[in-house]
Amino acid sequence: MGDCEHIRxxxxxxxxxxxxxxxxxxxxxxxxxCDACRVVLEKEKSLLNALHAVxxxxxxxxxxxxxMARLRAEMPVLRKSPAAGFLQSIFASRGLNYAYTAALxxxxxxxxxxxxxxxxxxxxxxxxxxxxxxxxxxxxxxPLSSLKPPSAPVSGxxxxxxxxxxxxxxxxxxxxxxxxxxxxxxxxxxYGAETxxxxxxxxxxxxxxxxxxxPSKRYADFERGIRGRNVKILRVSELPASAALLQEKAxxxxxxxxxxxxxxxxxxxxPVTAGVTVxxxxxxxxxxxxxxxKGVEAAxxxxxxxSFSRKVDLAAARPAxxxxxxxxxxxxxxxxxxxxxxxxxxxxxxxxxxxVYEGEKKSAKAGRELTQTLEEGRVTATTSxxxxxxxxxxxxxxxxGAGAMKVKTSYYYIEMLVGQAFTYDxxxxxxxxxxxxxxxx
Amino acid sequence: xxxxxIERCKKGDLDAFDTxxxxxxxxxxxxxxxxxxxxxxxxxxxxxxxxxxxxxISSFRGDAAFSSxxxxxxxxxxxxFWRKGSSRIQxxxxxxxxxxxxxxxxxxxxQIPDHNPGPRQMAxxxxxxxxxxxxxxxxxxxxxxxxxxxxxxxxxxxxIAQTLECNVGTVKSRLFRARxxxxxxxxxxx
Numbered sequence: 001m002g003d004c005e006h007i008r009x010x011x012x013x014x015x016x017x018x019x020x021x022x023x024x025x026x027x028x029x030x031x032x033x034c035d036a037c038r039v040v041l042e043k044e045k046s047l048l049n050a051l052h053a054v055x056x057x058x059x060x061x062x063x064x065x066x067x068m069a070r071l072r073a074e075m076p077v078l079r080k081s082p083a084a085g086f087l088q089s090i091f092a093s094r095g096l097n098y099a100y101t102a103a104l105x106x107x108x109x110x111x112x113x114x115x116x117x118x119x120x121x122x123x124x125x126x127x128x129x130x131x132x133x134x135x136x137x138x139x140x141x142x143p144l145s146s147l148k149p150p151s152a153p154v155s156g157x158x159x160x161x162x163x164x165x166x167x168x169x170x171x172x173x174x175x176x177x178x179x180x181x182x183x184x185x186x187x188x189x190x191y192g193a194e195t196x197x198x199x200x201x202x203x204x205x206x207x208x209x210x211x212x213x214x215p216s217k218r219y220a221d222f223e224r225g226i227r228g229r230n231v232k233i234l235r236v237s238e239l240p241a242s243a244a245l246l247q248e249k250a251x252x253x254x255x256x257x258x259x260x261x262x263x264x265x266x267x268x269x270x271p272v273t274a275g276v277t278v279x280x281x282x283x284x285x286x287x288x289x290x291x292x293x294k295g296v297e298a299a300x301x302x303x304x305x306x307s308f309s310r311k312v313d314l315a316a317a318r319p320a321x322x323x324x325x326x327x328x329x330x331x332x333x334x335x336x337x338x339x340x341x342x343x344x345x346x347x348x349x350x351x352x353x354x355x356v357y358e359g360e361k362k363s364a365k366a367g368r369e370l371t372q373t374l375e376e377g378r379v380t381a382t383t384s385x386x387x388x389x390x391x392x393x394x395x396x397x398x399x400x401g402a403g404a405m406k407v408k409t410s411y412y413y414i415e416m417l418v419g420q421a422f423t424y425d426x427x428x429x430x431x432x433x434x435x436x437x438x439x440x441x
Numbered sequence: 442x443x444x445x446x447i448e449r450c451k452k453g454d455l456d457a458f459d460t461x462x463x464x465x466x467x468x469x470x471x472x473x474x475x476x477x478x479x480x481x482x483x484x485x486x487x488x489x490x491x492x493x494x495x496x497x498i499s500s501f502r503g504d505a506a507f508s509s510x511x512x513x514x515x516x517x518x519x520x521x522f523w524r525k526g527s528s529r530i531q532x533x534x535x536x537x538x539x540x541x542x543x544x545x546x547x548x549x550x551x552q553i554p555d556h557n558p559g560p561r562q563m564a565x566x567x568x569x570x571x572x573x574x575x576x577x578x579x580x581x582x583x584x585x586x587x588x589x590x591x592x593x594x595x596x597x598x599x600x601i602a603q604t605l606e607c608n609v610g611t612v613k614s615r616l617f618r619a620r621x622x623x624x625x626x627x628x629x630x631x
Contacts, residue, residue: 012620043631047624050573051592059470063484064462067491071455 003030007037011044066220073220184231184418188212191222193414208418209234226416235415443507450498458495465511466491468594472512475589476519478578486522490515505603512594513604516586523582569630576626584619591616 007030013019014027031038193212214222219236226233443464449457469490474483493514494501501510577585590596590604601612 012617043628044624046569046631047573047627048592050569051588056467056471057474059466059487060480060484063466063470063487063491064459066484066488067462067495068455068459070488070492071458071495 004034004037007031007034008040011041014041015044015048069224070220073223184208184210184229187225188214191215191218191225193218193222209415210418211415214414232417233414234417444503447498447501447503447507450495451501455495458491458498462491465508468508469511469515472515472589472594473519475577475593476515476582476586477522482522486515486519489518493518509600509603512590512596513606516590516604519586520582572630573627576623579626580619580622583615584622587612587615588619588623 007027010019010023010027014024019027031041188210191214193214443461446457446461450461466487470483470487473486473490474480477483477486490511494511501507577588580588587601587605590601591598596604598609598612598616601616602609605612
């Protein structure tokens with residue numbers, strides 16, 4: 001038996017072809033006479049064969065597209081201008097930022113000279129181009145997560161801007177004009193934005209302010225989509241939100257959670273238990289009256305560009321799902337059990353919408369959890385987790401494969417000014433104002 | 442040719458990188474797919490890998506193969522990904538953040554498909570490879586990682602040690618334990 005044990009220890013190395021010739025022949029000699037060890041070796045072999053045979057699939061086409069889109073969005077200046085590309089190759093060794101600055105300087109001089117020799121119409125186009133460059137300089141080469149809102153307005157008023165600064169002449173063939181003329185709403189929808197507010201109460205009547213949430217993953221696409229359009233991004237803040245929270249918001253759960261529109265927190269005066277609601281930059285959009293100003297204890301906190309302003313009673317805001325589950329006779333997973341499943345202690349969490357699926361032999365549980373990180377008694381981050389695991393009540397432990405899924409979709413909160421378009425019709429040389437999409441149809 | 446492309450990338454040439462990606466995308470994507478177990482995560486991870494690679498390409502000295510360097514980035518990022526618990530691995534096919542149904546109020550409950558059928562069902566309906574893939578996913582991440590690198594990607598102990606930034610002894614002992622775990626899981630099907 002001792003022999004068998006020794007042989008089995010050598011089997012892996014044997015199959016990996018890492019035995020010396022002597023060891024190999026002694027193993028082979030043993031296998032020839034020992035049925036038990038031969039069976040073990042055969043099993044090992046078939047396991048290895050299966051491992052080797054795992055099929056490969058081609059990478060999806062989206063991979064390359066996405067990578068390039070993101071990298072290009074990170075360095076828009078370099079991509080756009082051949083002059084900058086040239087400069088960049090000169091300055092590469094000194095770091096990209098230097099190249100950006102230098103490129104911009106030269107470009108501005110270059111454009112300035114050109115400007116003096118251009119007819120008025122083109123001049124505007126060039127102005128616009130150079131505006132765009134100067135705006136992008138601080139953002140270039142920075143990872144999205146470090147994007148700071150450009151002079152974020154916090155007082156509730158829009159950032160000052162020059163009257164008519166966004167007027168743009170769209171020239172070119174009809175197809176080009178039409179491409180640019182996708183109504184902004186449609187464009188936003190296309191990129192999965194959730195429009196929060198549209199305001200026309202701006203000094204320049206021809207401009208409209210949009211505030212919306214955009215899945216951060218789509219930001220690069222979106223940024224490309226609006227390139228060349230007469231829009232100006234005022235503010236981009238990272239929002240540690242999640243798809244789940246937004247769903248909750250859409251379903252009216254959590255009371256005022258992520259409710260950026262309504263200034264009245266429905267349950268500000270109710271007892272505070274576990275919940276803290278975030279009004280993400282809401283103050284800036286709608287001149288929300290912050291409840292704190294009326295004497296509610298917590299002061300608004302800024303974290304990642306999100307201000308935490310209101311407290312609501314999450315327990316009271318529990319959705320009907322719990323009752324429904326109860327009515328259906330479905331069991332509600334207890335907090336402790338969910339902790340068992342995930343195996344992770346949480347500082348503060350609620351499961352507002354638990355589901356239990358009782359299978360034939362095992363049960364699957366899923367619950368939505370809202371987790372808040374507390375620092376010195378203040379909420380500094382809010383994330384939503386969807387726990388999803390197989391829990392064996394008998395074994396009191398997660399079954400194979402149990403795990404927790406975190407919804408990692410984060411959103412950017414974006415404020416954007418959309419200017420009125422001026423259309424240039426090359427057939428008769430006329431310039432018309434107004435919504436391009438309508439005037440052209 | 443690859444060397445020249447890398448040099449151009451170091452100068453910030455995105456077009457060169459665009460040419461470089463297809464040379465490696467399949468291997469990186471497949472590695473990501475095996476490590477994380479589902480296509481969505483794999484795509485996310487592979488995307489991160491290539492973006493990270495371009496951003497820090499100047500730190501690639503060319504001592505090792507470019508593919509090994511990408512491997513290391515993949516494994517490191519997968520580690521983070523896994524630690525952060527961002528994987529959707531167990532939620533394949535189930536979107537919990539979608540509304541249950543447009544008629545949620547009618548009381549229908551969420552049906553969660555059971556991805557772990559009993560052994561008998563599995564043996565009857567699936568090939569050994571499917572079973573293996575499933576069982577691999579239920580192994581601890583570190584074990585799965587090392588098994589993939591060794592047996593699927595065919596890396597030597599030395600290469601694994603480099604990729605995981607540990608010593609060969611650790612590779613050997615971890616591999617031994619990983620194999621034992623996998624064997625235990627696969628025993629009924631072999």
